[in-house]
Amino acid sequence: MAKTDYKSILSCLWYYIRPYRAKTFISIISAFISSLLTLFFPLLTGSAVDAIISGEGRLFMRILMMMAISVLLSSFFQYLMNLANNSLSFSVVRDIRRDAFAHLEKLPLSYIDSHSHGDAVSRITSDAEQVSDGLLMGFTQLFTGVITIAGTLVFMFAVNWVVALVVVFVTPLSIFSASFIAKRTFSLFYKQSEARGKQTSFINEMISGASTVSAYGKEEENQKRFDKINHEWAGLSLLSVFYSSLTNPVTRFVNSIVYTGVALSGGLAALSGLMTIGGLTTILSYASQYTKPFNEITGVMTEFQNAAASASRIFAFMDAEEEKDESSLPALSLEKGGVCFDDVSFSYVPERPLIKHLSLAIEPGMKVAIVGPTGAGKTTIINLLMRFYDPVSGRILIDGQDIASVKRSSVRSSFGMVLQETWLRTGTVRENITMGYPGADDEAVWKAVKLCHLDSFIASLPQGLDEMISDDNDGISQGQKQLLSIARVMLSDPGMLILDEATSSIDTRTEMHIQDAFMHLMEGRTSFIVAHRLQTIKNADLILVIDHGDVIEKGTHKSLMSQDSFYRNLYMSQFAKR
Numbered sequence: 200m201a202k203t204d205y206k207s208i209l210s211c212l213w214y215y216i217r218p219y220r221a222k223t224f225i226s227i228i229s230a231f232i233s234s235l236l237t238l239f240f241p242l243l244t245g246s247a248v249d250a251i252i253s254g255e256g257r258l259f260m261r262i263l264m265m266m267a268i269s270v271l272l273s274s275f276f277q278y279l280m281n282l283a284n285n286s287l288s289f290s291v292v293r294d295i296r297r298d299a300f301a302h303l304e305k306l307p308l309s310y311i312d313s314h315s316h317g318d319a320v321s322r323i324t325s326d327a328e329q330v331s332d333g334l335l336m337g338f339t340q341l342f343t344g345v346i347t348i349a350g351t352l353v354f355m356f357a358v359n360w361v362v363a364l365v366v367v368f369v370t371p372l373s374i375f376s377a378s379f380i381a382k383r384t385f386s387l388f389y390k391q392s393e394a395r396g397k398q399t400s401f402i403n404e405m406i407s408g409a410s411t412v413s414a415y416g417k418e419e420e421n422q423k424r425f426d427k428i429n430h431e432w433a434g435l436s437l438l439s440v441f442y443s444s445l446t447n448p449v450t451r452f453v454n455s456i457v458y459t460g461v462a463l464s465g466g467l468a469a470l471s472g473l474m475t476i477g478g479l480t481t482i483l484s485y486a487s488q489y490t491k492p493f494n495e496i497t498g499v500m501t502e503f504q505n506a507a508a509s510a511s512r513i514f515a516f517m518d519a520e521e522e523k524d525e526s527s528l529p530a531l532s533l534e535k536g537g538v539c540f541d542d543v544s545f546s547y548v549p550e551r552p553l554i555k556h557l558s559l560a561i562e563p564g565m566k567v568a569i570v571g572p573t574g575a576g577k578t579t580i581i582n583l584l585m586r587f588y589d590p591v592s593g594r595i596l597i598d599g600q601d602i603a604s605v606k607r608s609s610v611r612s613s614f615g616m617v618l619q620e621t622w623l624r625t626g627t628v629r630e631n632i633t634m635g636y637p638g639a640d641d642e643a644v645w646k647a648v649k650l651c652h653l654d655s656f657i658a659s660l661p662q663g664l665d666e667m668i669s670d671d672n673d674g675i676s677q678g679q680k681q682l683l684s685i686a687r688v689m690l691s692d693p694g695m696l697i698l699d700e701a702t703s704s705i706d707t708r709t710e711m712h713i714q715d716a717f718m719h720l721m722e723g724r725t726s727f728i729v730a731h732r733l734q735t736i737k738n739a740d741l742i743l744v745i746d747h748g749d750v751i752e753k754g755t756h757k758s759l760m761s762q763d764s765f766y767r768n769l770y771m772s773q774f775a776k777r
Contacts, residue, residue: 208507211514212334215291222287223338229280230342236273238350238485240266245481284338292331299323299513305521308587309547317400322516325399326392326509333506340499344492351489358482359468365460366489369453387439388508394432396512401428439505461486522607530609533694534598535563536725538584543593545583545748553579554748557593561741566721568728568736570766571745577729580745581697584727586610615693619700621680625669628657631683632664635691647690650716651682678706685713689720696726702735710735733770742766 216223243266250259300323355363405412405421412421465482540559546552553576561567569577582588583595586607594601602610615635623631632647633639644664648654656679660666668675675683681702688696698717702710714735730736737756744752744759744766752764759766 208510208514212291212330212510215294216287218294219287219290222283222290226280226283226287226338227342229276229283231346233273233276233280234343234346234350236269236276238347238354240269240273241481241484242354243269244484248480280342284335287338288331288335291334292327295330295513296323296327299327299517302517302519302521306519307522308582310519315396315400317403318396319516320403321396321399322512325395326512329392329509330506330513333502333509337499337503337506340492344499347492348489351485355482355485355489358485359465362461362464362468362482365464366457366486369457369460387435388505389511391432391435391439391505392508392512394428394435398425398428398432401425457486457489525606525608528604528606531597531600531602531605531613533613536695537561537563537596537598538695538725539594539596539599541594541596543583543590543595545579545588545590547579547588552748554583554590557748557750559743559750561725563598563725564723565740566726566728566738568730568739568742569745570730570733570736570742570769572769575745576748577745578699579748581616581699581727581729584697585614585616613694614697615688615691615695616697617681617684617688617699621670621677621684623668623670623675623680623683625667627662627665627667628660628683629664631668632686632690634687635693639690643690647686650689651686651713653679653682653686656682682713685716689716694724696721696724697729698726699729700731733766744769 243262247259247262247266250256250262303319303323352363352366355366401424405425412418461482465486538559538561540557543554543557544552545554557580569580571577579588583590584602586602589603594603596602597610597613624634629641629644632644636643641664645654648657657663657666670680685702702713718738728736728739736742739756742752742754742756742759743750744764746765752759752766760770
């Protein structure tokens with residue numbers, strides 16, 4: 200649930216500020232002392248004016264010395280306050296980003312699949328930056344402003360209570376006008392943050408798909424889409440800044456009325472002998488100091504509106520339901536690798552059921568191939584096995600243990616998986632290969648590398664196994680990325696295997712060698728192979744033919760080919776022109 204009210208937002212922010220109470224205390228005390236010293240300065244100025252008029256030169260020099268000391272001390276505590284505020288703001292935002300990323304790691308795959316990746320990036324980076332700016336300005340100017348306003352009122356009443364009452368009566372106009380406008384800017388800033396997230400998402404999408412966009416000549420069309428999003432963001436930004444900017448001139452207008460009222464009433468009081476010329480100088484200085492924080496606070500309010508809208512988006516993201524805590528559940532005890540689907544039903548969208556009442560019994564050590572047309576539900580079965588998603592009804596058992604009753608991590612660590620869509624982390628070749636077995640020595644790494652026919656490729660790299668690579672590295676082909684993913688699985692020596700089009704990006708000759716390596720790896724292990732190229736699964740112990748989420752046929756390659764089956768027609772269609 201999104202937090203769009205100030206009370207909830209401030210409550211969440213206080214949760215992150217609370218561990219840094221000492222810094223907050225230092226900031227408040229420094230602001231208090233600095234403001235008091237600044238407020239003390241007009242009193243000294245008034246006294247200096249009276250000393251000049253009365254011709255007391257020694258008193259005047261003493262006052263000048265006190266003024267110098269006051270300025271130095273005020274500057275020191277201002278510096279200390281800024282230091283504490285910077286440290287506090289950046290620490291708070293660092294913690295928010297840390298928790299947001301940790302939360303991202305715990306979100307179910309269903310959330311990741313159904314939300315824009317670019318928007319999530321925008322929330323953790325750009326929105327967090329806006330919160331940092333708002334907190335920094337708030338801590339720096341809000342404390343000082345509030346203390347200055349309160350302090351000047353006290354000092355003004357001490358100098359002349361009649362003139363001070365003029366200020367008190369006019370001030371509510373400034374507060375009311377600022378509050379009235381500020382409440383109406385929050386929704387605009389929230390929409391602005393959403394538009395920024397949409398833009399980040401689109402840019403991210405276009406960068407990742409740049410080659411496809413160029414291949415289909417969609418640059419102009421995408422430029423138009425970007426211009427539309429950019430125009431929307433610019434419009435919302437203009438509106439939000441326009442409305443928030445009204446606060447400052449309105450406040451300045453009211454402050455001018457305050458200053459005029461003080462000048463007139465103070466002038467009359469001086470002419471009537473109710474205060475000295477120095478007193479009038481002092482109270483005019485206080486009037487100027489009194490109105491200045493209102494202008495600053497309106498700027499803080501504008502920035503805080505933006506920060507609150509951004510904080511709302513971050514906390515809404517952090518409110519997304521995580522995968523259930525399974526720390527109290529036992530780990531999966533993998534012994535033989537028998538798998539059973541017991542009346543399993545599943546759908547990504549409730550109104551569109553995909554898998555309906557699937558029941559299967561797979562013996563330990565079997566090589567199970569899953570085939571079928573695109574969208575039939577092959578990868579969905581893999582997602583259910585890995586507990587990326589949980590069944591709507593029914594159970595999946597491994598060695599008689601319901602995988603919903605054990606830790607997800609133990610289920611996933613029982614499988615070695617190679618997907619058609621490979622992923623490499625930014626790091627060395629060694630770090631990518633040893634991801635599933637961090638303690639592996641170079642001998643074991645090179646053994647896996649040779650089995651995957653990567654040895655000549657790695658030997659050609661300037662740093663060998665220590666060469667830095669990443670998923671978007673143009674110097675590595677898709678086939679080489681897939682071979683690295685296969686080496687990663689071979690090194691980890693998993694209890695069971697999942698191969699989802701694991702050799703789709705590899706040339707035919709290398710694929711033959713990899714298939715031999717896979718055959719050795721699958722020996723004695725329960726293995727699931729999702730394949731479109733049916734030639735690669737002829738030796739499977741069991742072939743499951745999936746269509747619209749149902750197992751419509753099952754058997755060996757030989758048994759299925761001996762009848763007029765869906766599988767036979769599918770197989771023959773791949774070799775009809777050969």
